[in-house]
Amino acid sequence: MAQVAGIKIAEFGGPEKMSFTRWETPTPGEGEILVRHEAIGVNFIDTYHRTGLYAVPLPSGIGLEAAGTVEAVGPGVSSPAVGDRVAYCSGPIGAYAEAHVIKADRCVTLPDWLASETIAASMLKGLTSQYLIRQIHRCGPDDTVLFHAGAGGVGQIAVQWLKHLGSTVIATAGGAEKCAIARALGADHVIDYRSEKVAPRVREITGGKGVRVVYDGVGKDTWLESLDSLQTRGLMVSFGNASGPVTGVDVGILAAKGSLFLTRPTLVHYTATRESLQGAADDYFAALKSGAVKIADPTVYALKDAVQAHTDLQGRKTTGSLILKP
Ligand SMILES: NC(=O)c1ccc[n+]([C@@H]2O[C@H](COP(=O)([O-])OP(=O)(O)OC[C@H]3O[C@@H](n4cnc5c(N)ncnc54)[C@H](OP(=O)(O)O)[C@@H]3O)[C@@H](O)[C@H]2O)c1
Structure with a gap:
């Protein structure tokens, strides 16, 4: 055999x-x-x-x-x-x-x-980007978003796609080399979160308002900075644990930080049916074919x-x- x-x-x-x-x-x-x-x-x-x-x-x-x-x-x-x-x-x-x-x-x-x-x-990173920026929230020209680890696997795809959709993108990355990558992919602003605090920089960039959506796959280390970067009634998308999981959350923090929305999604539930899997794949393949995402x-x-x-x-x-x- x-x-x-x-x-x-x-x-x-x-x-x-x-x-x-x-x-x-x-x-x-x-x-x-x-x-x-x-x-x-x-x-x-x-x-x-x-x-x-x-x-x-x-x-x-x-x-x-x-x-x-x-x-x-x-x-x-x-x-x-x-x-x-x-x-x-x-x-x-x-x-x-x-x-x-x-x-x-x-x-x-x-x-x-x-x-x-x-x-x-x-495929996994592209379909993840698809549901994050096209389903959880349909990002467009009116949105300013913060995307953590913008030089990573998911991050590189999402930054390019968000720019294609017309959003203003603030990306974080660790170190000068990774920041240069995120910038080259089209991020409007890049924060080196190894040397700079994220939330004050985001406030500065957004004229004090904060961003509409934060996409956070880093987890434990960025949780609070992410909440502090959001505008009132903004959306926190906590989708990963690269630095460790977020635990022990008191939901009252969402009120204290501005009546925030929070979701902790996973690709499984956004591609659970044959139709949703094929639909997300078709959308992602179109982004690849058009050159919107490389x-x-x-x-x-x-x-x-x-x-x-x-x-x-x-x-x-x-x-x-x-x-x-x-
Ligand atoms: N929920 C879902 O459906 C879903 C699906 C796919 C992926 N994800 C999540 O998305 C995130 C990105 O996944 P990926 O496969 O594309 O990985 P990746 O972004 O290529 O790698 C993770 C990056 O996270 C950053 N990071 C920050 N703190 C870290 C730490 N303490 N240890 C390690 N890395 C750290 C690093 O970038 P810097 O050096 O620039 O900080 C690292 O390169 C992961 O959290 C993953 O679990 C979630």
Whole structure:
């Protein structure tokens, strides 16, 4: 029986808990397909699965996103067909592998113009940007928004897309090099939050008013600065925990800071149905095709070097996206 190589975790912990191993090639069941991967996306959420912040049953594979070619289809699958190029970003967990079985209705078929590397580097981040700036709040020319980690994976896509939609973008980034990247992507103002307090700068930029929306994937370290950057009745979108989760919130703080709105969303709920997944993907693909959003060449690691990829991502050493190549 043929085997596939990939990454498994037997216990939660640091990057070194990921081991490169082999197992029997899985067979697709009812409604499933086997995808032979060409490129695998690395996302911050993978580190939460690895550490146990988002606990998964162990032992487990890791990774939610990849692009490749359909190698086999299970009973009841009419589309996609063997040989089609597809991508997925909602698991099941275990994408860090040469091949993986997924539900046929959780993948999208790729147009010829879209490289597997580009979409593996950006499907999860692109669909996240889509629901953040096109669904949670439909950002447009009247909006001034603050987007944290603007040189990161999600950040690079969102900054470009927001500019295309006509919004005024204030981005944060850590250090001069990352600030230069956010600026080059079109951010109107960039704050180096390693050396500058965010909220006073935002007040200065907005003439004291504050921003309409804050998009905060950094979490614990930026929570208060984010609330303090909002205009009265502004919207706080807390969508990640790169610095650690926000905990112990007294909801009264939303009143004290200006009758604020707060949401803590996840991509799963914005792409839960086939229609919502395809709709978000169509919107994102259109942004890529038109050139409104460009994906910088991702940093490429060999699949067996996933430990290094996680070390770099969590160490704030990366910009843009990371992919693993089988
Ligand atoms: N809710 C959802 O649906 C959803 C979906 C996708 C992603 N996310 C979240 O979005 C965020 C970005 O994800 P991504 O995959 O694109 O990662 P990323 O932005 O490429 O990497 C995280 C960035 O966060 C910044 N950061 C600030 N403090 C940090 C700390 N203490 N440790 C590590 N990084 C820190 C770093 O940028 P600087 O060096 O510039 O500070 C780092 O590069 C993550 O929080 C992720 O969980 C949420």
